[in-house]
Structure formats: C-alpha cells, structure tokens
Amino acid sequence: MLIKALLILATLGLLLLLLNKRGAARTRAWKRLILVALVAIAILSILYPGLTTRAANAVGVGRGTDLLLYALTAVFLYVVVGFYLKFRDVERQLTILARRYAVDEALQRAAESRPSPPPSSD
Amino acid sequence: MNRSDVCVVIPVFNEEAVIGDVVRSVREVYPVVVCVDDGSADRSSDEIEAAGGVLVKHPVNLGQGAALRTGLEFAMQFSTADYFVTFDADGQHDVADVAQMLDLLDGGDIDVVFGSRFLDKRSQISAGKRLVLTLAIKYTRLSTGLALTDTHNGLRTFNRKGAEALDLQMNGMAHASELLGIIAQREFAYAEVPVHIRYTTYSRSKGQPLINGVNILFDLLLK
Numbered sequence: 001m002l003i004k005a006l007l008i009l010a011t012l013g014l015l016l017l018l019l020n021k022r023g024a025a026r027t028r029a030w031k032r033l034i035l036v037a038l039v040a041i042a043i044l045s046i047l048y049p050g051l052t053t054r055a056a057n058a059v060g061v062g063r064g065t066d067l068l069l070y071a072l073t074a075v076f077l078y079v080v081v082g083f084y085l086k087f088r089d090v091e092r093q094l095t096i097l098a099r100r101y102a103v104d105e106a107l108q109r110a111a112e113s114r115p116s117p118p119p120s121s122d
Numbered sequence: 123m124n125r126s127d128v129c130v131v132i133p134v135f136n137e138e139a140v141i142g143d144v145v146r147s148v149r150e151v152y153p154v155v156v157c158v159d160d161g162s163a164d165r166s167s168d169e170i171e172a173a174g175g176v177l178v179k180h181p182v183n184l185g186q187g188a189a190l191r192t193g194l195e196f197a198m199q200f201s202t203a204d205y206f207v208t209f210d211a212d213g214q215h216d217v218a219d220v221a222q223m224l225d226l227l228d229g230g231d232i233d234v235v236f237g238s239r240f241l242d243k244r245s246q247i248s249a250g251k252r253l254v255l256t257l258a259i260k261y262t263r264l265s266t267g268l269a270l271t272d273t274h275n276g277l278r279t280f281n282r283k284g285a286e287a288l289d290l291q292m293n294g295m296a297h298a299s300e301l302l303g304i305i306a307q308r309e310f311a312y313a314e315v316p317v318h319i320r321y322t323t324y325s326r327s328k329g330q331p332l333i334n335g336v337n338i339l340f341d342l343l344l345k
Contacts, residue, residue: 018344088344095293098181099192102158106178106196 001060003070010074017081031082128224129154129203132175133189137211138164140324144213145173151217152207156197160189176200187297191290198285206285210276214325219317223279226313233284233310236270237277237317244318254332262299266306270314274298277317284310295330296341 020027045052045064052064061067130152134141141157148155157170161183170177178196180189190208197206205227209215215237223235239245240255247255255274262273278301280288287308292300305312 091293092291094182095184095188098184099188099195102178102180102192103196103199106176107199110176110200 003059003061003067006059007070007074011077014077014081017078018085125152125224126154127203128152128205128207128220129156129197129201130207130209130220131190131193131197132157132209132211133160133186133193134158134162134166134170134211135160135183135186135189136162136164136166137328138162138166138169140213141166141211142169142173144209144211145170145175148209148217149174152220154197154201154203156193156200157211158189158193158196160184160186185293185297186295187290187300188293190297191288194280194285194288198282204282206280206282208276208278208280212325212328213322214320215277216318216320219277219315220279223277223315223317226315227279227281231311232313233281234305234312235279236272236312236314237275238270238272238314239275239317239319240271241314241316242318244316246321247319248321250332254335258299258335262302265299266302268302268306268312270302270312272314273302275317275319292341294337294341295334296338299338299342 017027050064052067054064056062056064056067059067061070130148132141132144132148132155134157137144145155145157153174155175157175157177159167159170159177159179161180167177167179178192180192184192193208194206197203205224207220207223209220219237223237226232226235239247255272259270259273262268262270284305287304287310288301289304290297290300
C-alpha cells in the first residue's frame, strides 16, 4: 500500500532532520513552503469534505479521518524534533552568554580585590 | 610544597556541606583554586569565598560540562599557570594524587593526565557502578581508540595546550566522553595515574544515578 511507503518515508525523514548539519536558511524556506501547502490543503478539504476520503483511497487508506490522523502524527513528530533542535541551539547560545557574563564578572571582581600593581616606571 | 604554577578548577553545584573543606584541603598544596558555582541554590558561593577559592558564578544552572569549560576559560585568563587540574566538588578525590599527575606533565612530553580508580585497589567501587563504568570504557575504546582504564573520572590534569583545546559543547554529563573525543582527535599525548576515589555516603548521594548513562548516550548520538 502506498500509505505504508509514505509513512515510512516520513519517519525516515525525521532522522534526516535530526542529523541535518546544513544551514538554517534552507530548512526555514522549506518549512515555510510546507506551511503554505498545508494551508491550501486545509482550505480545500474544508470546501470539499469528500476530498480527504478520495485522497485516502488513492493511497490505500479507508477513511479520510484515518489519513488525517496519520498525517497529524507525522506532522507532530516533525514539530517535536524541530523544537528539540531549536531548543538545543538556544541552550548553546545561553551557555555562551552565561559563560561570558560569569567570566567577565569574576575577572572584574578579581581585578578590584587585587592590590593595584606597583607603578612600573620608577 | 606550594605550587602556584598550578590552577585547580572545581565545578560546584549545591555542595555547601563539603565545598569549603574541599577548597581548603586543595589550597594547602595548590593555592589557586577556581570554583565555578553552577547556579547553586544553597550557600556554596559563600563557602567557596570563605575558603579562599576564586569564585566564578554562572547566573543560571548549565550543567557540569559547561561549568568545567567556564572554569578552564576563566583560569587561563586569570592565572599564568602552566597546568590545570579538574577536581570534583564532593570530596571524593585525594589531593595527594595530583602530584604524581603533575610530575608526568612536568616531563614535557605529555599534554593530559587522567586519574584512574581502576589501576589499583584503593577505591571501593560498587558492582553496579563498576558495570556502567566498564561499559563506558568499552564505548570509549570503540569510538575514540583511547586505551584508558577509567573514562569518567573527574580528576584530570592538562597543560595549557590541552586545556585550550577543550571546547566542550556538551553541557551535561556527556562532556566526559566528548572531552576524550577531543583528546583523541587532536592526538594529544596522554597518560593515566592511579587515583583513590573515596565513596562516602555524601558523595554517593550526590553522584549521578546510573540510569543517567542513557541520557549521556543520547546526547552523544544527537550531538
């Protein structure tokens, strides 16, 4: 059945997303294109409720609701992984920021408490 | 003996009960002790300063790996030390073990010296801990090729070159494996020295649960 192949591909795509090391601009562009496509699909399926069932039958799923559930599951997983990656990046940025603050503050405190060095010119 | 060419770095998180004594005992031999308070909620910072440690304070809790990196980065700017020692805050290391490690660095051929609790019989290691550590050692040998007998020992010494290279990205406990990866990749010369780990009721209660090994594996895989 076509749906099995599609769902397996979608799941494998998750791994790819996790291991993807390329720039964020490209992924962001894709995300936006997918979002636009989703909006279009949503509007179409509202206007023509029978559409989801026909799409479901085309890929070997009995009911449109079932197809929707599968699609929702796939999208949910992508969202989770996407948030995980974003969260990890933010954590790295926070680390750099906090470290810079901690080091600078400690250096400043050390400079204040140290007796000022004797003047070098005599 | 009083070595000021050595800077000891201790990551600290909620260790008010013991950190004062640990800092004092280290300072008897190595006066420059940098403690990174990793956002403790207790009085750790006060204890560190009262004991004469140099305090570096993370504004939020980031994890032991992040604290180590911060400590080393600060230490390299703050002091002109030739050697940097990482030391655990919970009192399980023995300061006396550091001298032998520094002797090896003094020779000039070695960049990093690791402490190992498995090289002699002094440390009383529980069966569960031994099992997890053995797995970690096997994993390290497979993934990095380093032939070490103890891969997750907080007592390590570096020369400046070694310390500078440790750009740790893993904030949590996976930093120990990450650190070894860097050593292997940069082909630093390393050695191991037997050290004594004192498992006290306190250190056991502060130690990470063995199940945390699962977290470490995931962190490393998803790097």
